[in-house]
Every structure is written in C-alpha cells, then in structure tokens.
Amino acid sequence: MITFSKQDFLKNIYKQKEKGNDSTSASYLADVLNVSNAAISDMSKKLSIDGLIHYRPYKGLVLTSQGEKEALKVLRRHRLWEMFLVKTLGMDWSEVHEEAENLEHLSSDQLMDKIDAFLDFPDFDPHGSPIPDRDGNMPDSPVLILLNKAKTGEEYKIARVMDSDNKIIKYLGKAGLVIGARIKIIDKFDFDNSINVLINGKEMILSEKVSKTIYLELLN
Amino acid sequence: MITFSKQDFLKNIYKQKEKGNDSTSASYLADVLNVSNAAISDMSKKLSIDGLIHYRPYKGLVLTSQGEKEALKVLRRHRLWEMFLVKTLGMDWSEVHEEAENLEHLSSDQLMDKIDAFLDFPDFDPHGSPIPDRDGNMPDSPVLILLNKAKTGEEYKIARVMDSDNKIIKYLGKAGLVIGARIKIIDKFDFDNSINVLINGKEMILSEKVSKTIYLELLN
DNA sequence: ATATTTTTTTAAGCTTACTTAAATTTAAAC
DNA sequence: GTTTAAATTTAAGTAAGCTTAAAAAAATAT
Numbered sequence: 001m002i003t004f005s006k007q008d009f010l011k012n013i014y015k016q017k018e019k020g021n022d023s024t025s026a027s028y029l030a031d032v033l034n035v036s037n038a039a040i041s042d043m044s045k046k047l048s049i050d051g052l053i054h055y056r057p058y059k060g061l062v063l064t065s066q067g068e069k070e071a072l073k074v075l076r077r078h079r080l081w082e083m084f085l086v087k088t089l090g091m092d093w094s095e096v097h098e099e100a101e102n103l104e105h106l107s108s109d110q111l112m113d114k115i116d117a118f119l120d121f122p123d124f125d126p127h128g129s130p131i132p133d134r135d136g137n138m139p140d141s142p143v144l145i146l147l148n149k150a151k152t153g154e155e156y157k158i159a160r161v162m163d164s165d166n167k168i169i170k171y172l173g174k175a176g177l178v179i180g181a182r183i184k185i186i187d188k189f190d191f192d193n194s195i196n197v198l199i200n201g202k203e204m205i206l207s208e209k210v211s212k213t214i215y216l217e218l219l220n
Numbered sequence: 221m222i223t224f225s226k227q228d229f230l231k232n233i234y235k236q237k238e239k240g241n242d243s244t245s246a247s248y249l250a251d252v253l254n255v256s257n258a259a260i261s262d263m264s265k266k267l268s269i270d271g272l273i274h275y276r277p278y279k280g281l282v283l284t285s286q287g288e289k290e291a292l293k294v295l296r297r298h299r300l301w302e303m304f305l306v307k308t309l310g311m312d313w314s315e316v317h318e319e320a321e322n323l324e325h326l327s328s329d330q331l332m333d334k335i336d337a338f339l340d341f342p343d344f345d346p347h348g349s350p351i352p353d354r355d356g357n358m359p360d361s362p363v364l365i366l367l368n369k370a371k372t373g374e375e376y377k378i379a380r381v382m383d384s385d386n387k388i389i390k391y392l393g394k395a396g397l398v399i400g401a402r403i404k405i406i407d408k409f410d411f412d413n414s415i416n417v418l419i420n421g422k423e424m425i426l427s428e429k430v431s432k433t434i435y436l437e438l439l440n
Numbered sequence: 441a442t443a444t445t446t447t448t449t450t451a452a453g454c455t456t457a458c459t460t461a462a463a464t465t466t467a468a469a470c
Numbered sequence: 471g472t473t474t475a476a477a478t479t480t481a482a483g484t485a486a487g488c489t490t491a492a493a494a495a496a497a498t499a500t
Contacts, residue, residue: 005457026478039458041479046456058465058478089334102326111319114309225487246448259488261449266486278448278495 002052004105007074008033009043010052011104013063014071023060072136078104079125079132080115086126087119093126093178094170097163109134127169128160128179128215144215147183147195148208155184156216164213176200177214222272224325227294228253229263230272231324233283234291243280292356298324299345299352300335306346307339313346313398314390317383329354347389348380348399348435364435367403367415368428375404376436384433396420397434 002010012032016024026040033040048055052067063071081100085091091099107115113134116122123139125131130138144159158181161172172178176199186203187196193208206214222230232252236244246260253260268275272287283291301323305316327335333354336342343359345351350358364379378401381392392398396419406423407416413428426434 036459037478089338091334099328099331106322108319114311118309256489257448
C-alpha cells in the first residue's frame, strides 16, 4: 500500500485533471497539501521513480496511467465513504469530507466493494462527485457548468458542489442549494462577481466564492 | 491524534492487562508489534514523556490512567468496526481483524458513536470481546476460563476467541467453535496438552494452540 | 556467590516526509 | 532583449519510527 502522502499527492493531481487542467503546478499542490514547495519537489522525484507521475524539472505534474489508477482508487474510497456516512449513518453532508479524508487511505478494495454493494452501487456521492467503479471507470455524467459562468435567464439543476471548506457546504445546505435543486440565474454583477439567483421561489445573492463551488446542469 | 505506533503500543499493553498481566515486558511488545527491542525502549521513553505509560528502565510497562483511556478508545474503535463488518457488511469473522486493525486508527469519536448507535450499542464484538462504551466503561461480563484450563466432565459455553491468526479463526468457524456454542470437556491429554471435547454432538480433539485461543463460560 | 544467560538499553545510522534558506530556472514586465 | 519577479529545485537539517551492534542490567543456574 502506497503511503498517505503519496495517495494525497496523486489524488489532487487527478482532481485538477477532473477540473480540466492537464497538468498540475508544484505550487498549487504545495498549497492544497499544506506543505512547502520543496516538499513537492522531493515527492515528485519519488513518485516519478515509482512510475506514478511524469516528472520533468520545472514542468507541471502529470499522472502516468498507473498513477491515475491509484488516484481513482483513492477517490473511490473517499466518495464511497462519504456516501456511506450520509446515507447509512445519517451524517450531514457538511461533516463527512474530513472523516472520508482519513478513511480513504486504508480501507481494502474488498471492503470498498462490500460497501459499494451495500449502498447499491451509487454513481455519485452526496456532493455530486462521480464514484469510480472497482475497475476505475467513471459513470457517465452530463456536461456541467460552473455557476460562476452560467447564463442569465437560464434554468439549471445543481449537480455538484466541490469539497471545500465545510462551512460553505453547511451554508449551501441551509440555503437549499442541494444536489438536484433547481436554480435560475436572474442577474450577474460585474463589480464583485456575485450572482442573483432564484432557488425554491426565493431570490438570493451568492458571492463569487460560493458560486465557484457549485456546478450546474442545464435544463432543456 | 496520537500516532498509529503509539496507539498500537498502548493497545497491546491494555490487552495484556485484560489477560491478567499487571505489566507488560518490552520483549513481549517487540514480538507482537514486530519491531526490535530497541524500538520498544525508544517508544517507551516517548510515551512516558507523553504521560501515557509509567516507565522505569528495565521494569515492565504499565499504562497511566490517561494511557488506559487511549487504549480503550482504540479497542472501542477496533471492536465496533469488527462488529460492523460482520453484522452490516456480512463479512466472515475470520476476515475482519486485519481490516479493523487499520480502521481503528483514524475514525473520529463522533463516527464511532454513530456506528455504535447504528449497531444498537453492542456489548461484545463478533469474537466475544467486550466493547468499551464512549466513556471507556467495559460491559459486565461473566468470569471466563481458558479452554486449556477447563475441567473434564464440565459443560461450558464458548464466550470469546482471541484475535490471532485468522487461519485459526477460520478453522474454529468451520468446526462449529463459534460464540455461544456449547462445549463439553471429555478428556485432557497431558503429553501434548490437547483436549477431547464434545461440540454439537461431535467429538473432536483440539490442539493446545487452538484451545489457548478459546475462552469459556461455565454452564450451571 | 559467582558465572552465564536473558532482557533491556544505548549508540549510531537509515528512511520518510517534512522544514527553511539559497540557488536556479522560467515567465513577465518594460 | 534585459531586468525583475515568480516558480521551482537544491542543499542542509529535523522528527518519528525504525534498524543492527555493543553495552549494561537483571534473572537464572550451578
């Protein structure tokens, strides 16, 4: 079993790729992993030797296919655990991220397969993130648009919120900004990138920070 | 949160105490933790500084009350996870020990309380080991006798099997030597300490190794 | 009671995953 | 196209948790 640090490293490169970034910068990783740039450099060499990333000094970091496999396993564990904590134990969607950050590191494939079956093979976790199957295949999912970039007048469905500060997730829940909720873009404000939306018949203003954590699916 | 190594260290001192040994020798710990005696010496100093064990060079290791509290938390996590794996996910009692060895290290108190409630607050795990409650209190349990020391002619109930080699646990299951099963001691053999027992109407010979993992409760 | 054996500790060294500080490479500004 | 700024790497060092080998203490045998 690969170390915790390596799992986190690979996972975050994959998450960048999921967001559309073909490669990940050292400084970005240093930031999300809360370590120094030097530590990233160090680890990059090791993971390169392990055959898990493509590494060329001063260039962005890219997963090898083996590295991606590892990353997908970590994400599978994380997202299945989140689903379990919410669906089976009734925890709030704002509480489960941190717990899953721990559990993701050392549960066996066998255990995860059992949990997957127990949950009836969910495709998405409580935050709308896709769950890779045991072979590392992601479920089909519709094209998503960041709320930040949604069009005025259009109606959407909330499809995914990014694991971030759990205070934001808690806030989203209270505001009715949950997975599946319908949302209409009323107005966008240039001066601070806030957005005026209609959700559950109520108008509200969402800050740029909040709107950057929400992904939408366009309703036809 | 205390490190994995420290958790394992404290847990094993507690388990020795559970078996009736007031203190634990360095070499015993080195053996079960699979590290050198030097590593035990090292760690003993650190845990002593942490206030988790009483340590005097060349003397046996004893938990402080704080150390015992930590050990009980680890055991609570371990045993609740084992129960969950067997009862909820349907895993075999021979498979769950290793998985629980991992999970015990980093699940939060909050999570364990939820699992405890989900399982309806069990007093004993699938191997018959008592599960401490959230305050560290052990459930009441009857006096147990090692099968090894049971009396010829008496009838007992299997109350607990020790976490050991999972091959032994698997063997016990197949032989019907499960928690709650009734067992009668027919004969004991001095020359190799094997025991002839009656279980489910069948006679069988149990080796010393096997009989040392089984604890019994006397039937009146 | 002394000699031998066993247990434990000390000493020196290794690996992992970090740190800070300095050097280097790349990118951006003018 | 230099100069400057930003990103990255290298170098040296640290803490945790180990290792092996040697030294010391405790237990056992005779």
